[in-house]
Amino acid sequence: MKLISYKIKGKPSPLRVGFMLNEKVIDLQEAYRQLLLSKQEKDLANNLQNIFPADPTQFFTAGNDVFDKAREAYTLVKRHNTEGISFDVEEVYVSTPIPSPSKIICVGKNYAEHAAEMQSDVPDFPVLFSKFSNALVGPEDAIEKSDVTQKLDYEVELAVVIGKEASHVKREDALGYIAGYTIGNDISARDLQKRTPQWLQGKTLDNSTPVGPWIVTADEVGDPSNLSIRSLVNGEERQSSTTDQLIFDIPFLIEFISNLITLKPGDLILTGTPNGVGVAMKPPQFLQDGDVVTLEIEKIGQMENKVVER
Structure with missing residues (x-):
């Protein structure tokens, strides 16, 4: 479904x-x-x-x-x-499919080539941060570009939707806790993200994070470990990879997170973005008013949002 x-x-x-x-x-x-x-x-x-x-x-x-x-x-x-x-x-x-999830857990630097383009080592443990529901918008909404940032960036991500309470889940059982999958755009204000060691202020600006267009149930997606994933800005391909390049795959993430935090039905996990983000381009290419960002993930579909200055 x-x-x-x-x-x-x-x-x-x-x-x-x-x-x-x-x-x-x-x-x-x-x-x-x-x-x-x-x-x-x-x-x-x-x-x-x-x-x-x-x-x-x-x-x-x-x-x-x-x-x-x-x-x-x-x-x-x-x-x-x-x-x-x-x-x-x-x-x-x-x-957006779930307007008010209890938790939005995001994973940073989860593709090796993205870690490299960000001039970072491959992490030993998942890099976790959060967003809040104020950031969420749907597949027909604009990405709001706040005047507090001049370095707004796109990040296509496979998003996991939890289907039942998960605490201390074993890796081999993890996929059984997933209700489905959707597409997330982990929009990042790089200037705000990098001005302190904690990333939160650059990651959860109002009306900045499209998630959608729907949730494809886990039975329809099947194995999520080798899905093609890409982003385009104004029709130009920027990111292109597959989910088999994740450093920490989805079963590992659910095991790792559920040993720290009890996951509830409807919680979202954004699993990380491939290389090709705007901040790493030479010269950097940040999102501007009027830009159109298109995200595609195999077996899920496509989501397209326009950037609008607020």
Whole structure:
């Protein structure tokens, strides 16, 4: 499934969780209602919010039980009429998939060639830092270029979405804790990032970090260890690599992080960026007002955002 957060354009409605099917957006809660009605479970169908939330953050933080219900509804809807619960893509605004995750954990210097272009040694342990939900924007939103930075940079990253609580997870079990994957742009204000030893102030500016366009469930992606990943700025390729170049792969990261921090459903892990970032170019090429940044990851899709000065 490709799970999205959406709302109808021109209506003051809250965000709802849906999925993509045949170029249509299907409302997931309404699909589950159809499933219950097909089973003659009318009482449950009339009290869905208690068992199947429509709010995206509530849905993704509910864990694998709700995901199992979603898969069952998805299977049913694929075989039946979606009239009344589907929308054309042009009718909806698509948000970042999880607007308010409890944690956004990022991994720095996780591709050897990127560490080299940043004039850094390959780390012995994962370099962890965080972002906050204020930074998140969706696949149709602008990347805001704040006037506090003159060195805004792009970083394409495979983002992992946790599906169930993870504490002291063993590496061999780690993939079983993943709900799905999406694309993240770890936008970095390099001048702010480098002015202190801690990177946070350069990593979580308001409305600066696109994540999306959807979450592709783990069963659909399969093995995430060799996915092509690239970025383009104004159509010019800047980054191109594969996830088999990660220094610390996804199972290792989940084992490492979960031994420090209990991961919750809906938490995001941005796994690191390949070489080719703007700060390392000669001369450096930072994002400017009007630039268009396109990110692509195999089996997930494409996300494109315009840079707009704030």
